[in-house]
Amino acid sequence: MFDIQPSSPTPIYRQVIDQVRRLVAGGQLRACDELPSVRSVAERHAINPMTVSKAYSLLEAEGLLTRRRGVGMAVAEGARPAHPPSDRLALLQPALDAAAQQAAQLGLPRETVLQAFDTALRALLTDPKSTP
Incomplete structure (x- = not known):
């Protein structure tokens, strides 16, 4: 789901945030769609799980994601679908x-x-x- 570029000057957590925003804006992620777990993203991209957790937490604070007990993070109900x-x-x-x-x-x-x-x-x- 994510294209993480470790050599980019953009911090990894910011890359995750920006990509989730674009996926929601473009309609590829819709309300209630689940995101990959922190662990799976960290393992797949060989990055620190705290980096992914930070990105998800910031998106949750923004209201774009919601934490679902026992399931993980999902796109929030109020997240707008594809933008113009x-x-x-x-x-x-x-x-x-x-x-x-x-x-x-x-x-x-x-x-x-x-x-x-x-x-x-x-x-x-x-x-x-x-x-x-």
């Missing part, structure tokens, strides 16, 4: 800005960058488990 495309694009904008800045710094032509993005997006939409 403009709201979802706002969640993507920081990543697009960072990628655009890096492309400019590398001196890559606009068409090359757009082609690379299109290729990566098509690969993910064809097989969501693949990584570009």
